[in-house]
Amino acid sequence: MLQVIATLLTxxxxxxxxxxxxxxxxxxxxxxxxxISKPIGMLLVATAVWLVSYTKLVPNTPITWWVILILLxxxxxxxxxxxxxxxxxxxxxxxxxIVTIELIFIVFFVMFLxxxxxxxxxxxxxxxxxxxxxxxxxxxxxxPPQDLWLAGEPIAYYYxxxxxxxxxxxxxxxxxSIAYNIGMALAAGxxxxxxxxxxxxxxxxx
Numbered sequence: 392m393l394q395v396i397a398t399l400l401t402x403x404x405x406x407x408x409x410x411x412x413x414x415x416x417x418x419x420x421x422x423x424x425x426x427i428s429k430p431i432g433m434l435l436v437a438t439a440v441w442l443v444s445y446t447k448l449v450p451n452t453p454i455t456w457w458v459i460l461i462l463l464x465x466x467x468x469x470x471x472x473x474x475x476x477x478x479x480x481x482x483x484x485x486x487x488x489i490v491t492i493e494l495i496f497i498v499f500f501v502m503f504l505x506x507x508x509x510x511x512x513x514x515x516x517x518x519x520x521x522x523x524x525x526x527x528x529x530x531x532x533x534x535p536p537q538d539l540w541l542a543g544e545p546i547a548y549y550y551x552x553x554x555x556x557x558x559x560x561x562x563x564x565x566x567x568s569i570a571y572n573i574g575m576a577l578a579a580g581x582x583x584x585x586x587x588x589x590x591x592x593x594x595x596x597x
Contacts, residue, residue, distance in 0.1 A: 394563060394564065394565040394566075394569050394573070395504065395569075395573060397563035397564060397565065398559065398560055398563040398565050398570070398573050398577070399497075399500070400563070401559060401562050401563040402429055402433075402559065402577065403429075404460065405429060405432035405433055405436060405460060405463075405559070406425070406428040406429035406432055407428075407464075407467075408432055408460055408463040408464040408467050409428040409429070409431050409432030409435060409463060409467065410423075410424065410425060410428040410432075410467065411467040411468070411470045411471040411474060411478065412428075412431075412435075412463075412466065412467055412470055413425075413427055413428040413431055413432075414428075414474065414478055414481070415470055415474055418481075419592065420588060420589075420592050421485065421488050421588065421591040421592040421595050422485060422488050422489050422492050422588045422591065422592075423478070423481050423482065423485065423489075424588075425489045425492055425493070425588070426492045426496070426581075426584040426585045426587070426588035427585055427588065429496075429581055429584075430581050430585065432463065433555050433559055434555065435463060436456060436459050436460055436463060436558070436559075437551070437554055437555040437558050437559075439459045439462075439463075440455055440456055440459055440558060441534045441551070441554060443455070443459075444531075444532075444533045444534045445533065445534040445535070447533050450532050450533060451531050451532060451533060451534060451558070452532075452561075453561045453562050453564070456558050456559075456561065456562045457562060460562070488591060488595075491587075492584050492587055492588050492591070493584070495580075495583050495584045495587045496580040496581065496583065496584035497580065498580075498583075499576075499579045499580040499582075499583035499584070500576045500577060500579065500580030501576075502579070503575060503576040503579035503580070504572065504573065504576035507572040507575055507576060508572075511572050513568075513571055521553075521571065522567065522568070522571050523539055524546070524548070524550055524553045525553050525556065525557050525567045525570060525571055525574070526539075526567040527539050527546060527550070527553075528550055528553045528554045528557040528558075529557040529558075529560070529561055529567050529570070534554075535550075536550060536554075556570065556574040556577065556578075557570065559577075560573060560574065
């Protein structure tokens with residue numbers, strides 16, 4: 392339970408760090424980009440860690456992920472200095488939408504996490520391979536991760552989604568076996584909240 396809470400708090404911090412950037416980039420969204428700030432923040436942090444670890448100068452560790460997140464906070468704060476008044480007015484006017492979008496994220500996250508609690512085993516179809524990929528990217532010292540099917544070779548498979556979820560869960564101190572199920576719940580929560588935000592943007596008049 393503590394690992395679930397830690398992961399959820401980590402996701403919220405990533406969303407907060409990216410929110411000023413997203414709010415400036417997508418001002419037409421009804422929630423000013425609150426919903427997509429989480430996945431975009433995850434993408435920005437994961438991409439930065441992947442790039443610096445690919446150089447073999449900086450290892451892929453939770454500390455590296457947290458340092459990149461702090462830098463993202465710095466960029467967001469720099470943008471917030473000039474956008475503060477406008478963003479504050481927008482949030483004051485649309486806080487009900489933002490709160491509703493956040494509740495949708497949490498409800499779907501908890502709902503899918505509860506479903507996985509009844510059958511948490513990574514067995515059947517491609518689930519063992521998914522867990523293997525998640526373990527590979529989490530334990531990789533540098534990018535690209537090593538192929539667990541062919542020792543000494545990099546993974547010849549699309550793995551960046553695993554890289555994102557593995558890194559975020561590593562920041563929260565979550566082991567891959569638990570991060571596997573949390574990742575599914577996160578995907579559901581993020582997908583539901585982003586869809587709700589886009590629909591709200593289409594049907595709402597400001």
